Amino acid sequence: MGYIAELVVVVPILALVWRFLGAYMTGVYEGRYRFLRWIESPIYRVLSVDPNSEQSWQRYAGSLIVFSAVALVVTYTIMRLQGHLPLNPQHLGGVTPALAWNTAVSFVTNTNWQNYAGESTMSYLSQMAALTVQQFVSASVGVAVAVALIRGLSRKDSKTIGNFWVDLVRGVFYILIPISFVSGIVFVAQGAVQTLSGPAKVHNSLNGVHQIIARGPVGFMEPIKELGTNGGGFFNANGAHPFENPTALTLLLSVILILAIPVALTYTFGQMVKSGRQGVALLATMTIIFGVWLGFTTYAETQPNPAVASAHVVSQRTGNMVGKEVRFGPRLTSLYNVASTQTSTGSVAGANDSFNPMGGFGLLTGMMLGEVSPGGVGSGLYTILLFAIITVFIGGLMVGRTPEYLGKKIQSREVKLAALGVLVMPITVLILTAVAVSVHGGQSAIGNKGPHGFTEILYAFTSQANNNGSAFAGLNGNSAFYNITGGLAMLVGRFAVMLPCLCLSGALADKGVVPAGPGTFRSDTPLFSGLLIGVILIVGGLTFFPAVSLGPIVEQLSHGKLF
Amino acid sequence: MILNLRRALVASVVFLVLCGLLYPLAGTGISQLFFARQANGSLTPYGSSLIGQVWTGPGWFHGRPDGSIITTGPGGVLVSGTNQPGPRSKALASQVAKTAQTLKREGVIPTNDLVTTSGSLLDPDISPRDAFAQMRALSAARSVPESQLRRLIDGQIHGKLLGFIGRQYVDVLSLNIALSRLK
Numbered sequence: 001m002g003y004i005a006e007l008v009v010v011v012p013i014l015a016l017v018w019r020f021l022g023a024y025m026t027g028v029y030e031g032r033y034r035f036l037r038w039i040e041s042p043i044y045r046v047l048s049v050d051p052n053s054e055q056s057w058q059r060y061a062g063s064l065i066v067f068s069a070v071a072l073v074v075t076y077t078i079m080r081l082q083g084h085l086p087l088n089p090q091h092l093g094g095v096t097p098a099l100a101w102n103t104a105v106s107f108v109t110n111t112n113w114q115n116y117a118g119e120s121t122m123s124y125l126s127q128m129a130a131l132t133v134q135q136f137v138s139a140s141v142g143v144a145v146a147v148a149l150i151r152g153l154s155r156k157d158s159k160t161i162g163n164f165w166v167d168l169v170r171g172v173f174y175i176l177i178p179i180s181f182v183s184g185i186v187f188v189a190q191g192a193v194q195t196l197s198g199p200a201k202v203h204n205s206l207n208g209v210h211q212i213i214a215r216g217p218v219g220f221m222e223p224i225k226e227l228g229t230n231g232g233g234f235f236n237a238n239g240a241h242p243f244e245n246p247t248a249l250t251l252l253l254s255v256i257l258i259l260a261i262p263v264a265l266t267y268t269f270g271q272m273v274k275s276g277r278q279g280v281a282l283l284a285t286m287t288i289i290f291g292v293w294l295g296f297t298t299y300a301e302t303q304p305n306p307a308v309a310s311a312h313v314v315s316q317r318t319g320n321m322v323g324k325e326v327r328f329g330p331r332l333t334s335l336y337n338v339a340s341t342q343t344s345t346g347s348v349a350g351a352n353d354s355f356n357p358m359g360g361f362g363l364l365t366g367m368m369l370g371e372v373s374p375g376g377v378g379s380g381l382y383t384i385l386l387f388a389i390i391t392v393f394i395g396g397l398m399v400g401r402t403p404e405y406l407g408k409k410i411q412s413r414e415v416k417l418a419a420l421g422v423l424v425m426p427i428t429v430l431i432l433t434a435v436a437v438s439v440h441g442g443q444s445a446i447g448n449k450g451p452h453g454f455t456e457i458l459y460a461f462t463s464q465a466n467n468n469g470s471a472f473a474g475l476n477g478n479s480a481f482y483n484i485t486g487g488l489a490m491l492v493g494r495f496a497v498m499l500p501c502l503c504l505s506g507a508l509a510d511k512g513v514v515p516a517g518p519g520t521f522r523s524d525t526p527l528f529s530g531l532l533i534g535v536i537l538i539v540g541g542l543t544f545f546p547a548v549s550l551g552p553i554v555e556q557l558s559h560g561k562l563f
Numbered sequence: 564m565i566l567n568l569r570r571a572l573v574a575s576v577v578f579l580v581l582c583g584l585l586y587p588l589a590g591t592g593i594s595q596l597f598f599a600r601q602a603n604g605s606l607t608p609y610g611s612s613l614i615g616q617v618w619t620g621p622g623w624f625h626g627r628p629d630g631s632i633i634t635t636g637p638g639g640v641l642v643s644g645t646n647q648p649g650p651r652s653k654a655l656a657s658q659v660a661k662t663a664q665t666l667k668r669e670g671v672i673p674t675n676d677l678v679t680t681s682g683s684l685l686d687p688d689i690s691p692r693d694a695f696a697q698m699r700a701l702s703a704a705r706s707v708p709e710s711q712l713r714r715l716i717d718g719q720i721h722g723k724l725l726g727f728i729g730r731q732y733v734d735v736l737s738l739n740i741a742l743s744r745l746k
Binding site: 006009047063066067090091119129132133136137168169180184185189197200202204209212213215220236238240248252305310311314315316317321322323325326329333350351353356357360447450474563 | 567568573577582590593601604610613618623635640641644647650651656657663673674678682683684687689690723728729739
């Protein structure tokens, strides 16, 4: 009952966000809003970019790749040099090369996988100027690719798909910074810290406890961590830490921020292709998958933890409390962690590793479906559009007719690109997991015995290849093996999906529009949404079922057995 | 290519200054101006009311057993949320049994929260039920009637958000400060 009550607050707010943020984003990316021209214009001038010029898909992709490469180098360099730079009150040394590589890739690709504990590794300057910056720009890059793909679908006989630099700048200044700044004030008012004064030394005369409490510029990093579906927290415990996520109010605000842009982009999509129903069909698909996974995972977490139960010392009527905060409990923790794994956020309000076997199954498989429900900022929309193209293709095969999507003929080239974009992630995950369980460097990092140890590895690569960044934290990922292979997984999972999307956008923009006929398979109906859900589940199931069987499913079926 | 490289470099500098320095510094300014207590860590003379502490012995309300596994980093700073045990971990089962033993020896009826560690390992709170479970032991140790302790706990309960969101909880530090002031 209580759970339904919490959703009663979240769902109407998200509905408003969908409608109004969605419409606002259309205006931003169509260049209708100009009120921040005083910031934009000087930036375009120093970049020597003409905001009215557009790029072919090749130039758009080229700009994106070069920008991301430079961002990678800058982020890496700041972390390596942090020992010699200011804003380092804890006098932390430079980050080691393998870890700096993994972390730089992680933040540039919007993954925010963290093989380090922030409070004992990163200087304030690294947290702000290296990591927070990438939380803004990697999110804006993600939305830019989604918008470019929508332009490809909505234009006809066009050689261009927009201007990368303009999309990048507008996303950051019109959308990400204003929402983050206002939300940051709420986080701090609720108890998140925001200071540059270094750790606080406390002594309690009542119990004789001495503590050195890490602090930092946290409160204003939180909103962009969530809004950009980044997920990289200031502290090791991420959203479970009281200084990051102090109250139930900040938890619900976080959930809304996480879901805001991915959900609202379906409205933007509907507006830009001039058919709101097309956006609703995608939103319905996302919502149904999300709802089922949320219900399943929450139910699992309100059940007793098997290891605690085996000790026979307490009743667990309140559910599995291992790795969870008293102020949140199993229900709110599940809501947050499901929202974070079904988008590409990956932040946590409680330890994923200590979720019950079926709770962990819910988090893991949510990512394995390709992060489309609703997925990361931008990445959720462009990935579900790839699935939509595969769906109309399968629909076309059934009736023996050349498929169309939004009036665009879907031919061999488009289907190949969509299939490539969809299959890159599972191939990367399965190959790297197979390598990791076969070599010493992979096995030695496992923190739990039995099937849970295998799940930790599978989860690590699923999370990184999906640019999610959440962890089954039992795995000790800060080793040369995991830093390097993980970095590879994140790069492939990001750019090997973005490039097919941009190529697809170019190919589609160049095409004419065929008017819908009686034989057209309509993509704005419940039938289409149903088929789309089927395709997403079948692709995910066929690729991952064997691997998942060896992990959480075996663990669930091992009744009465501890490892 | 060269033009793109130049643009990428300039853009990186622009974003570094605006998103990486100006944005957090402006946020820090506003926070310190209007919410200085929260922004500096909700500190009291006895510690932060948002950061859990280890309370031992029968004379105090105990929090969650996070202190048993939390570690410290360079300079002794507390490192939150270390690796957590899986749901079928033998180590977890024996840890829970051991914690329950210790509680029982002090006369506390073990509860779910009091035998399990949190996600942050800094959980400052317990549920009202966890506090009530410790009343009998405290009453004996401090020679205070249980009814007085019950009133003390009732006065410290943080309600649900809007009356129906989240859970009720008691912040252990504030509860123990109040306890220390009991006659």
